[in-house]
Structures are given as C-alpha cells and as structure tokens.
Amino acid sequence: MSPIIEVLKETLKRAIGKRDYKTIEKIIIKTHKGDIAEVFKYLKKEERKILMLTLIKSNIQKAANVFQDLEEDIKSELLRNLSSKDLTNLLNNLPVNEIVKIIDHIPDDVRDIILKNLEKEKIEELEELEQLLTTNEDNIASIIREDYLSINENITVQEALEIVKNTDKEIEILYIYVVDDKNRLIGVVSLKELIASPGNILVKDTMTRELITVSINATKEEAIDIFKRYDLYILPVINDEEELVGVIYIEDIIDVISEKTTEDFFKMAGAKEEELFYQDKTFKIAKLRMPWLLTATFGEFITAIIISFFSFTIEQFLPIIFFLPMVAALSGNISSQAAIITARGLKEGRLSE
Template identity: 40%
Template sequence: DEDSTEIEQLLSYDEDSAGGIMSTEIFSLREEMRVQEAIEALQQAEDVEMVFYLYVTDEYNHLVGVLSLRQLLTVPPQTQLKDIMTRDVIRVTTDTDQEEVAHLVARYNILAIPVVDDSNKLMGIVTVDDVIDVMREEATEDIFKMAGASEEELLYGFKSFKIARLRLPWLLVNLFGGVITGYLMWMFKATLEQIVALVSFVPVITGMGGNVGGQSATIVVRGFATGRIDMGTLRRVFFKELRVGFIMGTVCGSTIGLVAWFWHHNPYLGLVVGLAMVTAMTVAASMGVLAPTFFKKIGVDPAIASSPFVQTANDITGILIYFGTATMFLQLLL
C-alpha cells in the first residue's frame, strides 16, 4: 500500500540525512496553473504535511519555485503561478546531513525546507518540527562526546562492564597524557631539586590551563554545531579567544604571582609562576580553538576534541611552560 511504499522509500536513505527525516506527503503545484486553479487544488488537499509554503514544479516534477499563501490570495485569479513565484528556492538534497538541514532552517528562519534528488525532482519536505528533533539529538550527542562518553550508555542501563568499555578509550588517553606529564616533570628534576617550592603551583598551572582550554573548545564546538562559527569566521574567533585567554591569564597570573611571593618570600618565584600562568592560559585558549578545528578539517566530529583531549594537551604544555620558565630564571630563584 501507499504507507509501506513511503516507509520503504525513507528506509533507502541514511537515517541522519535529509531523505531519512523528510515527509513525502507534500503539496505542490504545477507552474502553468492559474491562481484560481491553485486555490481550488489547495482547498481539496488532504493529508499534506503543511501548506505555509507552496512549492511549484514543472511537468517533470522538478522544483522550479515557491509561493506563500499571501502571494496566492493577493493577485488576480487568472495569473499563472510561474509569473508570481520566487525562483530562488532554498533547498537540500536527499543526502544532505540532517545537521546541515537544521543549520539552513535556523539561518534563514524558515518553517520548512524542500528536499530534492540529484536531478532536482521534489522528493519531500523537512519541517521546523523535524529540525527541532534533530537539534535536540545533535546537542545530546555533542554533550556525550565532550564528556568522553557515548549515548549508547542509555541503551545498556545498569550493565556496568559495557558502560565502562565505552568510557575507557578517552580515559586511557588521559592516562597516557598523565604519564607524559609525569615524565616531563622528571626531566626537570634538577630544577625541582633546587627549587622545591615549584611543586606548590603545578596543580594550579595545569588546572587553570585545562579549564580555559575546555571553555574555548566548548564555545567552538557549539559554534560549529549551530553554524555560528565556520572556516570564514574562524580567524576572528581564534584571535578573540587568544585575547580572552591573555586577559584572564594576566588577572590570574598576577594573583597567583603575589601569592607565591608572600608564601615563599621570593619575588622571583612569584614572577616565574605569574609569567607561566599568563603563557599557559593564553596557549590553552588557542588550543581550545585549534583542536576542534583540526578534527573538523580531517572529517572527525569536533566534539571529541573538547574536554578530554584539550585538558590532556594543556596539562602537557602547561608543565613545559612552567618548568621551562623556571629553568630560565633558575639563577635568580636560588
């Protein structure tokens, strides 16, 4: 029957594509029809998804234009549709990713978007209701990925071993990053042996760098997901986050520098800790932009470059910056 044919057609498309989420029950009009005929056809229409927009096709069902109900009701009844329709129609193809469909609907503030095949034949329509569902799904997926988890956990319920297997990969990445951080500290053991007070501020340097990097990464990942950030605006976003990281680093670096000075009664220690904090937080902010961008460039979901990856990377760079700065000022610290 008709329903089974529609279901079979939808199943032939990828579930995350425009073809997989579209409705095939769509009302369309032929371009040679007159306004009066179009209104009569509209009055007789049943079981259509929506008629806020009236899509116009040619004799081969190619999408050639779009009309609004207002246009249809405010022109003479003998006017042909091809004379009043808008020919520049925002459309997507059946293989367009559902996230891109959602971006287009949000960007152009429209209630629906037509779906065509490779030959521009009208195949269906995606409404704003469908788009809201997509946005909810994509946001949930991004949140799981940013936490180093997976939505599959919801399917496993209380099956602890299966859930642990899903979470372990990113935790192992963090573990490996921690080993590298420990190795770097061991490489600077000569500096540490002479200035033991440096140990006091290792958690602060690495922790603040990870926090700043996580903030920047979250903003960029969400920007990519909503379409507010693209490769064209990325340069401005990068320098904005760099400035923000520097400003926050200056405030935090000045504060922790004073703490180090009065705690250990060594102004040069305060200078080293403060400079390292400013540099580490600035680098962390830039890392938070570059990491998701790199993943997006190579075709990997940038959400996985958020908290787990960025925090691990910033731990490593933070240690290098901190102990590198301390080694440079070693003679003054003694």
C-alpha cells in the same frame, strides 16, 4: 513542569494505574501530541509502555506523531519493550527519514528489531535513503519530509483550493509548491495568496517564481546556513533534474542543531551518546567510558614518570609541589576553553579551517 503538564501527568497516571483505557483514550484524543510526548518524561517504564500501547490501538497515526517527539532514550526503551506486532504497526506509520534517525542513534540489537519488522516498501525506501547517506553521512536525506502539497501550474485557483480542502489534515499547509508537467519545481504560492486570488485564473499567474531551494545532495550544515541566511520556516528540496522531492521544516533543523551540540558535548567529555540507552546498566556505561578513561590514565602516568625524573630538583624547591595541582588544573581549563572557542568559531565560520 508547567501546570498543564502536571495535571495531565497526574490524570494519566491515575487512569493507567486503574487500567482505565477508555479514559486514557479520551485524554489522548483531546490532547496535543507535543503535550503527550512531554508527559512521557515523567512516567515510569511500565506506565510509558501502557500509554504507548493505548495510543497504537486507538490512534496509530497519533502514536507515530507522539513517538517522533519523544526523547531518544525513551524511544529506545519503547522499541525494546513493544511486541513485534505493535512495533510493526508503529514503525510502518513512521516516515522513512524518522526511521533513519532512529537507526543512526540506537544500539545494534534495537536496530535489528526494527529492520525485521518493516514493510517491504519501507525497507526499499530505507535502502535508497541509506545509499544516499553512505555517500555523505551528513546528507540532508534523513531530515527530508514528504508531507507537503504540490499542484500543477496549469490548474485554476478554484481547482487548487478544492485540492487544498481534500488534503490530509495532518499536512501543514502554509505554502503550496507549483510544478510543471514533469514535476519540476517552478514556483510557490502561499495559502493566503491563493484564497485572495480570483478563482478563474491559472495558478501560474499568481505564483512567485523566485524561491529558495536546496539540492538533495546538500549537507545538513548547508541547509542550516540557508535557513539562517533567509530566515525560512520551510525549505523545498530538489534533485538534479530540479524535481520536487520533499521539504525540510525549521523544527527538523532545530533538531539537527540540538543533535550536533549534544554530540559535541559528548565528545568533549570523552563519552558516547549511546550511554543514553543504557542508563540502568552501570557496567555497560563503564565499558563505553573505559577507552577514554584508560587514555587519560596513561597520559597522567606518563606525566608522573616525567616528574619523577626531576625528583631531586623538586626536593630542593619543595614549595613548588604545592603549585603542581593548580598548574595541572589551569592547563586543563585553558585547553577546554580554547577547544570550545575554536570549535564554535569553525562551526559559525568565524575561523577558517
């Protein structure tokens, strides 16, 4: 834990313990969302609830931003413990793609709570997104963001800069996308280029027409490959009509890679990611692990039966018994190594399927 997070944690714990909400609000206003999200990991269950409630009541948008940065088990815990009213306020300030990510990684009971508390418009957007994801579960739709800036090609640079000035401060503007009258993506201009250009020329005369895009029908793997190949920070998403529908940020791609890695580790261990939401429920975790453990036990039982058929032979070569555990352990290690190398090779394209 860094010294800054340590100080922030202790300060918040004292304020929360005293129920000093004014101090908590002051700290929230001055502190970056990423640091607040980091502190959540070191707070107790009740302390996390109080901090999130204070966030929701004092700055709902910041609460939503902090929530997106939290670890999945903490998200699930908060979703279970917030009231319907607070849950409604929080969820309705989250982007639809974040709600989809939450729904994809939480138990059914928490999912039901979410769907009951969404606004009608959010539910409609969610249904459209889920319909797209039903066609392909690995579709990029769940990581597309709408916090970008697009402008028409026929306005002047001066008019474009006025639009930039009036844009929501939450939107990070490094690149501005240029569209035609039919909202088709035709170019891009950086904020630096826009500022350096004469104010009376048209945006289309200063924009770059060569840009990298990805189709809304693409998979997350394809998006990851594009980010790697072109070393991108942000990637515009277009539909079949070449209309701009959103963007994907590098941080979302990093999250996808992390999720896939975590998923692979769980599969290799014969466990389920759902365990993260039941850390304090031993029997629930045991139930989730039981299928894999029973399968392994059955396999070992078959091995024992096969060995028993050769008991007479083994009796004649008694020293062999001492090597059985070593052979069993080595075979397990070799198979694990082979599985990891093969899976990684397929993932990186070094091996063909």
